[in-house]
Amino acid sequence: MSNLTKPPAGVVPKPSLKSRFLSTVRRDWMLYLMFLPGLVYILVFKYAPMYGVTIxxxxxxxxxxxxxxxxxxxxxxxxxxxxTAFLRALQNNIIISFAKLLFGFPFPIILSLMINEVRSSKMKKLVQTSVILPNFVSWVVVYGLxxxxxxPNAGALKDVLGLFGxxxxxxxxxxxxxAARTMIVISHVWKGAGMGTIVYLAAITGIDQGLYEAASIDGAGRLKQMWHITLPCIRTTIIVLLIFRVGEMMYAGFDxxxxxxxxxxxxxxxxxxxxxxxxxxQERKYGISTAAGLFQSFTGLILVIITNWIAKRVDPESGLV
Amino acid sequence: MKAKRFLSILLAALMLITVFAACGGKDGGESSSKAPESSQAGGAPESSGPESSNAGENTGDAVEVTIMMDGDNTPNATNMVLDKLGEMTNTKINMIYTPTDDAATKRSTMAASDTLPDIFRVLDVVTEAQEYADAGLIYNLAGLEDKAPNWFKNAGDLISQVPANKDGAIYYVPTGQLGYAYNLNIRTDWLKNLNMEMPTNLDELYDVYYAFTNNDPDGNGQKDTFGLATDADPRSFDSIFGAYGIPANKNNILLEDGTVSIYAKHPDYLEAIKYIRRLINDGLVEPDWLTIPAMDKFGKMWNGVAGAMEFQCVGPTNNWMPGRYTEEVTPTFGFATIEGPGGKKGVSPMFANITGGWCIAARTENIDACLRIADFCCTDDGNDLLYLGVEGEMFQWTDKENGEYEYLGEYTDGAKQRAEGGFCYSWLCPPAVSCEMRCFNAQTREGVDLAHNNMITEGVVDCQDVLQTRSDYGSDMDSVISEMYVALLQAGSDDDLQGIYDEYMNRWETEAHGSEWEEEITQWYNDNK
Incomplete structure (x- = not known):
């Protein structure tokens, strides 16, 4: 019996999970220390308030x-x-979110591919800064613009058209x-596209330049390199961001x-x-509004799980978990 | 390695401090507001009585009092008026000044987190004040009347009319002000330039707006003016609705069949809409009307873009005069009363109402200081300070008995005067007859009287009691009516109006529970008429 539990002579016993964890913490204590505030933040501001959903x-x-x-x-x-007002809001939410996803999601990808093709580094920085700038303008200011x-009376468009008679x-x-939903989508794309390019440009920067050189030698032009190298290499990033975006679909942008x-x-x-x-x-109906918020979150979670499942089916290496 | 370790610890500590700092409230600091035992949930606090006071009056120290006010001006965060108010009441005023549109939301948020300021205004006396009182969030001031005699005397019998002030409790102190009814303010200098008379009926009104828009009333040779500056509020066409006998200020009216309902159910509602549509479609109304912010609408008057505006005359003829106007020659105004096809005329009524009063938070630690402030603000001297500014520095009286004064130096500029706190706080616990009213110029006094005499009161039902349907579905009902109003004004042709109206009213009655509310308010009316 004891032979079954004792390891054979000369074989080092496999450390327990706890001791492995503790040794990892001892080894990388600085990293865990850096991780601690984030964990505290999540627990204090994300998990503890969840008790409020009981409302x-x-x-x-x-x-x-x-x-x-x-x-x-x-x-x-x-x-x-x-x-009925809630059902209308739900319908609008779905339409606007879907439109934002349809037009707002691919736009930063296209934009980053275009920026990546700019050869002059000064011009590249100028374009990058210009497209990111609107992200830092508040929605109140955007509406003002x-x-x-x-x-129709005092707008710049009227003056411009006036110049043409x-x-x-x-x-x-x-x-x-x-025009309402179109204006919402246009302003959303204009404001958010630049910021979205940062992640894609970072992913593009990480692509092995040798791939491009090899493709170039094989006679691939810029478009073919983009299609066959750049896009496949940032596919995982695209899918992860898509899952995040789908998870936010129930939040169509309050501000x-x-x-x-x-x-x-x-x-x-x-x-x-x-x-x-x-x-x-405004009306202090906390129960109903919390119910609506919970419904939003729950739907968002389901959407994330479905998207993740689809992503895994299409490409087993992508997805979140 | 040591440096790396030190930096790691420092960075982590900083991040932790940041996280916990965000959790920290203000209560641990200088704030005067801390919930007393009596303000705990489940019951209203009892009156604390003089012996529980720890106000500066007793100690000689200026205690901090937080006040929340709403308004569309932008006074400096610290200014001469607040300093003076603090000096006069031995307090340090911490003023939270929010835009009017955001005030209710901010208040609700603060109420939910039990962080209401010491003194705050509640406009919705029916539902909101009742909820706060039920929740024990506002101070029961019964028994403290002698600490703010002017404030309580000013409210008088109105105090007992407040639904929340039941069984001798005093949670809510009304201002006792009647409120200004609207005037149709028309530029008389433009009328003179165009050789026209003040309009008296709808046809003449159309002609005036047409001429203001198309006949260069300011004589600058350009087509850059409009008849009327309005916004999406039906009240900005108040006298036109009035010409059809409709009180458009969200009023409830008694219909011929004895039902009490919303003003939009008036039988002539669509007729009024048709007239307004004609003004809009013919380009006589400033075209930004649907999306224009309130101050920009006023700007259309200040900059000589529009020749008329439906608004309380106190703005155009008194408070904006002359500092707000940018034209070389200050405009002049007159007031029109417009008669409709059936001989009807008037504007939405203002009742000697209990709406728009002030409360003190149950959590205040400085009830005496709060009462001192409320009492001082409710005196003539206090309201003079809040309305005109610091005497001797910002203004001086030229004939105080007759309400004549002059601003001094840079404070002749209205923007500068308001930046230093003048005007912006004048509705803080004001007396029923405020400084503004005492100082009206002759024309404004005449205009205010004219508007009051012109109010539509017959058939208007003023309900200041809690109605359950209103409490549950009020915002849904209001949204449908507001959307319908705009949809009617934007409809393709007059032939579409009835269909749009029927569709929205059906939604209002069924989906927004308007029919249930009609039954409830009709029952209330029959029980209380």
């Missing part, structure tokens, strides 16, 4: 202790899905139901929608976040 199942009112609020089961969810450009009335694109919204277009761009804001912060 979605409780009759919580201002001044109450969340723990002592009475349980109401699925009441808030039933109320939420009984509200759009208003200053598109205002056009003096007719201009439509108010910021108050047009037909942007909030500042662009007005009574004329709210029916086309009101999303779950803005509806929750109205219910939760």
């Amino acid at each position: 979605a199942f409780k009759d919580f009112k201002i001044g109450m202790d969340v723990m002592n609020a009475p349980w109401v089961g699925w009441k808030h969810f039933a109320d939420l899905f009984g509200r 759009f208003y200053a450009i598109l205002s 056009y003096e007719g009335a201009l439509p108010n694109l910021l108050a047009s139901q037909n 942007q929608i909030f500042v662009f919204s007005n009574d004329a277009i709210v029916s086309k761009i009101d999303i779950i976040d803005t509806y929750v804001y109205k219910l939760g912060l």
Whole structure:
């Protein structure tokens, strides 16, 4: 019996998981020390507040202790899905998110491929800086810019068209139901595309230059090199970012929608976040708004899992887990 | 290696400190606000009485008091008026000044986290004040009347009309102000330039707006003016709705069948919409009206772009005069009363209301200091300070009895005066008759009286009680009505209006629970009329 448990002579016993972990920590203690604040941050700001989601199942009112609020089961969810305004917000959310994904996701990839092809380093830096700059402008300022450009009475567009002799009335694109979602997507792409290029350009920089040289010797032109080398080499990055983006699909951009919204277009761009804001912060209906938030998060999680599963099926080396 | 180790520890420590610093609240610092035992959840706090006071009055130290106000001005964070207010009340004022549109949200957030400021205004006296009172977030001031005699005397009997002030409790102190009704302010200098008279009916009004837009009323040789500066609020066409007998300030009206409903159900609502559409489609309304920010709309008047605006006359003829206007010659205004096809006329009513009062947070540690501030602000001297600025430095009286004054030096510039706190805080616990009212020029006084005399009150139902449907679905109902209004104004042709109206009203009645609310408010009306 003891022969079964004791290792044979000369064989070093395999250390336990705990001792392996401790020895790793001892060896790389500096790295773990650096990791600690991030862990604390996640626990304090991401996990601990999760207790608040119980409000979605409780009759919580201002001044109450969340723990002592009475349980109401699925009441808030039933109320939420009984509200047409919420269903409209959900529909808008899906349409706007999908449009942003469709146009906003490939754009930074294309942009980074184009920037990568710029040979003059000064020009490259100039273009890179220029396209990243809008990311640091707040949505309030972005709306101000759009208003200053598109205002039918005092906008820059009117002046420009005036130079070409056009003096007719201009439509108010910021108050047009037909243009509302387009304006949202355009401003989203304009503001976010530059920042998105950073990751792709970093991935492109890591590609072995020998591949390009070999392809060049084999007679591949710039387009073929881009198609057969650059894109496949950054495929994993693209998929990871796609999964992240899909996970955020239920969040269609509160700041942007909030500042662009007005009574004329709210029916086309009101999303779950803005509806929750109205219910939760303006009307203090914390139960229903938490239920909506929980629904958003849960849907986002499912989307991430599905996308990850698809990514794994297509390419076993990609995906998150 | 040592340096590397040291740097690692330092960096990690810094990051940890940052994380925990973000968790820290203000309570540990200088703030005066800390929840007393009586403010815990589950019950309203009892009046603390004078013996519990630790205010500066007793100690001689200036205690810090946090006040939250809303407004669309941008005073400096510290300014002469706040310094003076602190000096007069032996306090150090920490002012949180938010844009009006964001105030309710900020207040709700602070309420949810029990960080309400010491003194704050609540506009929604029905639902919000009641919720705060029920939650024990606001101080029960009953028994403390002698500590702020001016403030309580000013509110008088209105205090007992507040739903939250039940059973002798005082959670909410109304200002007692009537509020300004709207005027149709029209530029008389432009009328004179065009040889036109003040309009009295809808046809004449159209002619005036047409001439303001197309006949170069400012004589600069360019087509750069419009008839009317408006926004997406129906009240910016108040006198046009009034000409059809409709009070458009989100009022409830009694319909012919005895039902109480929203103003949009008035039988002539679509007629008024058709008239407004004509103004818009003919280009007589400033075209940015749907998306224009409030201050930009005012700017259209200040810069001589528009010749008329529906707004309380106190702005165009008093507060903006003359510093806000940029034209070489200051514009002159008159007030029009517009009669409709059935001989109706008027503007949305303002009631001697309880809406727009002030509360003190239950968590305050300085109730005496809060009451001192409220009481001082509710005196003539206090409101003079908040409205005009520091006497002798920012303004001086030329005839105080008659409300005549002059600004001094750089404070003749309205922007400078407001940056130093003048005007911006004048609605902090104000007296019913404020400095602004005492100092009206003759024309503004006439305009305010005209607007009040012109209010539509017949058939208007003013409900200041908590109605459950309103509380549950109020925002959904309001959204449908606002969207409908804009959709009607933007419709392709007048023939489409009825269809759009029916569709939205159906949504309002069913999806937004408007029918349930109608039943509830009609019942309330029948019980209380």
